[in-house]
Amino acid sequence: MSDTVLKPGATIGILGGGQLGRMLAVAAAELGFRCHIYSPEGESPAFDVAAARTVSSYENESALAAFAGSVDVVTYEFENVPAATAKFLAEQIDVLPSPRALAISQDRLSEKELMQSLGIGVAPFARVDGVADLEAALDRLGRPAILKTRRLGYDGKGQVAIREGDDPAHAWDAVGHKPSVLEGFVSFAREVSALVVRGRSGETAVYDITENVHRNHILATSTVPAAIAPATADAARAIAIRVADALDYVGLLAVEMFVVETGGGETLLVNEIAPRVHNSGHWTQDGCLVSQFENHIRAVAGWPLGATERHSNAVMTNLVGAEADDWHRLAAEGGARLHLYGKSETRLGRKMGHVNRIAPKR
């Protein structure tokens, strides 16, 4: 990796204009950087806090070339940037995290294979390219099990549970006959995530392990500290660093894990990784001096990483759909900090904002 260090005043290019891009742009501005947001959507929340904007598709090579020419580094706010887009840009300018890290984390199968190769536990899984594969996998992994497309899944999209009596062919239809992975059922005690940031020289820092609760496949709350044993937290940090190192990763990486209780102890299984700032790290905005957003920007800019220590305990609660209509009451709540994303249209299941509630660290 190049040892470039961007100076204040440099321009950071961000692919994607949603709330993560918005919060990255704010963090970048606080360090004196300018941001140029590239998004196919004309109404992108990140545009409102960026010095420059491009509205174009990820396939428009002339727009991409102009974008690359106007910035000092490119990063992205979500993992579904087409691999070809990242590769095309990388011929002109540093793209961080690397297109390779992006490609691996875009594909559930290569993600799981990477974990296996690193000796990191994952739920039992099988590759599924058709109904015959699926039937064989169900015989091996048992039911219930979850069929997930290898690509483009998020917030529960692109996945279907298969229970006793369900017809595998229906499940295969439900995922649109797309290359998939069947995951065996894991009876986990809790879900946690490790947020690791890795710099251009390979240095790493990990935030305190976060405990996550999902509702309707969407993250509902993230809590620090997590109710896990100190040794489990240490193991979770070590896993995150191992994955980041293996990917020669630069930036903020989120590693979601299941905590399984086994004979009095706790075992970790990696569920999935996200090569970007992550919803389960939003608490760092108000629980730490340096947020995940700032640390991502520091890493891609070649800056020293910021400290990941917490000054407070924190609970992050997402505001999904109409929950954000309650903004006035939330704004009046002591010990709570409200974050809204400036989205003009409230839609069912759409993340509109979040609240961080903090309390003294005991």
Add this chain to the structure above:
Amino acid sequence: MSDTVLKPGATIGILGGGQLGRMLAVAAAELGFRCHIYSPEGESPAFDVAAARTVSSYENESALAAFAGSVDVVTYEFENVPAATAKFLAEQIDVLPSPRALAISQDRLSEKELMQSLGIGVAPFARVDGVADLEAALDRLGRPAILKTRRLGYDGKGQVAIREGDDPAHAWDAVGHKPSVLEGFVSFAREVSALVVRGRSGETAVYDITENVHRNHILATSTVPAAIAPATADAARAIAIRVADALDYVGLLAVEMFVVETGGGETLLVNEIAPRVHNSGHWTQDGCLVSQFENHIRAVAGWPLGATERHSNAVMTNLVGAEADDWHRLAAEGGARLHLYGKSETRLGRKMGHVNRIAPKR
């Protein structure tokens, strides 16, 4: 005052595009607002984080009218907005803090007269409209004394000290023969400021009193907690609230005070007030859950005020001129958060950024 409550997505107009406007715009964005910055300077730091920008003079009525028509409320980042500009805008749209509060705090004499009328201590002072006034004032107040223009002074500009042997006529020349105030010398133990936010319905909240150290007339550091007696801190808070109430103020008001040691006790004298977010409140970004910037936006938007409690002790250090060139070392310092303003040109005496160093609250 109107009881308007702006909804998320509304647009906040900010007069002035410097670092205070920039930090206000970021705070507004975090609550889901859009910002429109109006500045006469083509290269304004706040432009990089705003949804809309106008570059025009404060005298251009058609540009001002278009600006007023595009926003839901107008506020400002500095007190030297021409009173006529504020008045012109106020005929079309809410301008907060009010043009009256702005007018009073633009004039050192009316500011001091207000304090007197409220029974709040100030340094001995005299109105000076010519050399004869000045000589009479020097006879009364003694030397050393400081001659300050009534208007447009900041960071030590527009003021001159008069010591034994100095010629009053020279001092009068030095302030450009502008209407001025002579202030008697105050032997103070320390300087503090109270940051009070007052909402549209008159509710107030005050941050912990900040202790300030100036160097070359420019703020160097702000520290919380201040090394003052609890009763003095309470008195400082009460003064700030009294001033804000008297001005029917809406937004963040900074009240700078001298702490004078008198017979084992501490007496407060108000030095000056600033009708805006203030450099001595920058520590609130990292020492509190809700910063002065967010609380100013909440107030002008008609929102509930945010809590002003500290979660940490804090020391803010300004980066003036070339001090900001040290950004790489500062970025690597643990317990420190670096803020840079994105100014392209470093100039002597120019505020380029600041650092907040936090520590656990004991």
